[in-house]
Amino acid sequence: MGNTALLGMIDLGGAHARLGIARRGGGLTATTEIPISLGDGADRVLTQTAHALRKLADGTPLAGAGIALPGPVGIPNRGVSSPSRMPGWGGVDIAALFEAEIGVPVVVENDANAMALGEHFARSPRATNSVTIKAGTAIGAGIVIDGHIFRGAIGTAGEITHTRVEAAGALMCSCGNRGCLETVSSGAALVRLLREKGLDVSSTADVLTLVRNADPEATALAHTAGQHLGEVMCAVVNFFNPDAIYLGGALSTLEPFVSAIRSQIYEGAHPLMTRDLDISPALLGADASLVGTSREINESLARESTD
Numbered sequence: 001m002g003n004t005a006l007l008g009m010i011d012l013g014g015a016h017a018r019l020g021i022a023r024r025g026g027g028l029t030a031t032t033e034i035p036i037s038l039g040d041g042a043d044r045v046l047t048q049t050a051h052a053l054r055k056l057a058d059g060t061p062l063a064g065a066g067i068a069l070p071g072p073v074g075i076p077n078r079g080v081s082s083p084s085r086m087p088g089w090g091g092v093d094i095a096a097l098f099e100a101e102i103g104v105p106v107v108v109e110n111d112a113n114a115m116a117l118g119e120h121f122a123r124s125p126r127a128t129n130s131v132t133i134k135a136g137t138a139i140g141a142g143i144v145i146d147g148h149i150f151r152g153a154i155g156t157a158g159e160i161t162h163t164r165v166e167a168a169g170a171l172m173c174s175c176g177n178r179g180c181l182e183t184v185s186s187g188a189a190l191v192r193l194l195r196e197k198g199l200d201v202s203s204t205a206d207v208l209t210l211v212r213n214a215d216p217e218a219t220a221l222a223h224t225a226g227q228h229l230g231e232v233m234c235a236v237v238n239f240f241n242p243d244a245i246y247l248g249g250a251l252s253t254l255e256p257f258v259s260a261i262r263s264q265i266y267e268g269a270h271p272l273m274t275r276d277l278d279i280s281p282a283l284l285g286a287d288a289s290l291v292g293t294s295r296e297i298n299e300s301l302a303r304e305s306t307d
């Protein structure tokens with residue numbers, strides 16, 4: 001296996017998977033998206049995506065593969081540890097299952113961590129410490145310190161979405177607690193809030209369309225959602241003192257959402273912390289998690305060859 005071998009990456013979402021191929025040690029060479037349903041379970045989804053990944057590689061053998069998952073990934077990172085968004089996937093050794101499908105070593109990573117790694121290394125000069133927010137249908141965050149993902153004790157660092165905020169009151173969250181940021185700031189929350197107001201929306205994509213068309217209700221809700229997220233981020237900024245915060249995910253493409261986060265942090269965090277703080281939109285768009293995952297596959301293959 002020389003450096004010409006390819007890497008295959010999968011970013012799993014609830015209703016679709018984004019697939020990418022990269023050269024070992026290099027950038028993406030091909031991407032595609034296929035419809036999936038996470039609810040079909042690990043076996044079916046992994047068979048489907050392995051088939052599509054082989055097709056995307058167009059006959060060239062893979063040297064390694066990786067999967068980014070929309071759920072907390074435990075240590076050792078082989079599968080999801082709390083599958084509230086991935087029913088039926090709990091306790092499954094996803095890495096082993098996919099290795100059996102695709103025939104090469106597989107790394108498994110949380111999607112926000114993968115995005116954070118991709119965004120961190122997409123910049124020059126590079127930050128020392130960065131936090132990347134993935135605000136889409138759900139909210140995730142990844143922390144990169146000195147070029148490495150910070151995982152915490154059990155691999156779930158960055159779950160800011162389950163921080164209690166006053167505005168969420170006693171709203172029930174998917175985690176089993178009440179009043180989480182997730183219930184007022186996520187794409188899923190905006191869908192629910194707009195439906196309560198009688199608007200015909202069923203997905204985060206519908207919310208994006210409404211805000212881009214300057215619907216007043218949707219715009220106001222996107223702004224409020226950003227304020228709540230910004231409020232939680234003030235504590236993160238004061239505690240962690242990052243060089244940079246990168247805002248990724250579908251909601252971060254909305255101006256009212258992003259500007260509310262920025263102003264909340266600049267107003268609410270300690271002035272010393274925000275003086276040189278870079279708050280920037282994500283650069284890699286939908287490919288961020290694929291790029292971050294390819295980086296992890298490269299590192300894992302390099303470790304294997306020196307072991």
Ligand SMILES: [Zn+2]
Pocket residue numbers: 161162163173174175176177180182
């Ligand atoms: Zn929660």
